Amino acid sequence: MKAIQFIFRYINYFFKAKNHHSVQSPFVFQLVTKVINKKLKEKDCIEIEQLRKELCKSEIDINITDFGAGSNINKSNKRKVKDVAKNSAKSSKFGQLLYRIIDFYNPKNILELGTSLGVSSCYLAKSNGNSNVFTLEGCPETAKIAKENFEKLGIKNINLIVGNFKDTFDETLNKMDSLDLAFIDGNHQEKATIEYFNNCLEKSNNNTIFVFDDIHWSEGMENAWKHIQNHPKTSTTIDLFFVGIVFIKSELTKEHFTIRF
Numbered sequence: 003m004k005a006i007q008f009i010f011r012y013i014n015y016f017f018k019a020k021n022h023h024s025v026q027s028p029f030v031f032q033l034v035t036k037v038i039n040k041k042l043k044e045k046d047c048i049e050i051e052q053l054r055k056e057l058c059k060s061e062i063d064i065n066i067t068d069f070g071a072g073s074n075i076n077k078s079n080k081r082k083v084k085d086v087a088k089n090s091a092k093s094s095k096f097g098q099l100l101y102r103i104i105d106f107y108n109p110k111n112i113l114e115l116g117t118s119l120g121v122s123s124c125y126l127a128k129s130n131g132n133s134n135v136f137t138l139e140g141c142p143e144t145a146k147i148a149k150e151n152f153e154k155l156g157i158k159n160i161n162l163i164v165g166n167f168k169d170t171f172d173e174t175l176n177k178m179d180s181l182d183l184a185f186i187d188g189n190h191q192e193k194a195t196i197e198y199f200n201n202c203l204e205k206s207n208n209n210t211i212f213v214f215d216d217i218h219w220s221e222g223m224e225n226a227w228k229h230i231q232n233h234p235k236t237s238t239t240i241d242l243f244f245v246g247i248v249f250i251k252s253e254l255t256k257e258h259f260t261i262r263f
């Protein structure tokens with residue numbers, strides 16, 4: 003039933019989504035043409051794509067500690083790394099979008115909720131070696147592999163913090179000078195997602211960008227997305243179906259765009 007509802011939500015998105023020709027806002031036009039639709043040079047993410055390929059072949063078993071909404075795909079605690087990589091890591095298409103967002107807007111202090119094997123963290127960190135990426139993960143065995151992956155790629159600008167978000171999130175936010183980009187990709191539950199947004203807002207500035215994963219994954223996540231869109235601090239939002247981007251720039255009008263991606 004959940005799968006059918008999800009398909010309906012995608013069909014709804016598909017017919018609603020527009021391209022840059024229908025966008026009146028200069029800010030969003032620039033975002034669509036220079037970030038969302040821009041092609042990366044192949045060499046930019048080649049090492050990350052190679053790492054992903056290796057992870058997708060790994061037969062190593064790990065014990066999963068799941069503090070979040072859990073997986074719809076595999077409920078057992080023991081999983082192969084290749085299955086975690088295939089089911090949890092953002093695809094190359096979305097990973098490279100994160101890379102381009104950072105390349106274009108240059109956020110210095112980045113927070114990621116949900117490291118998993120570290121694939122998305124690599125895009126976040128590699129785009130700008132001078133940024134500071136704080137990434138939080140609850141499962142120690144998954145986090146251990148993520149750490150090895152950062153070392154393998156020679157990435158030095160990631161701080162990986164292991165523990166339940168309940169214990170690590172506030173503490174990490176307090177440590178950060180400011181929050182310039184937040185990628186929320188863990189614990190896809192309505193109440194938790196709204197809470198993460200509210201807490202991040204306290205550390206945000208006018209240029210802070212939020213990227214929420216799986217905004218249409220469940221009814222709860224749809225409610226959370228609507229709540230975030232209606233929040234008084236939110237100005238412009240972009241719905242790409244599998245992720246939602248939120249801007250809180252006060253000079254932008256409150257407008258919600260559904261963009262084909």
Ligand SMILES: C[S@@+](CC[C@H](N)C(=O)[O-])C[C@H]1O[C@@H](n2cnc3c(N)ncnc32)[C@H](O)[C@@H]1O
Binds near residue numbers: 068092144
């Ligand atoms: C979808 S995966 C992240 C994928 C990763 N961002 C990527 O694209 O490569 C979500 C991760 O969040 C972690 N997580 C979910 N809820 C959590 C919580 N409450 N505390 C700590 N970690 C949590 C899970 O263990 C899982 O590894």
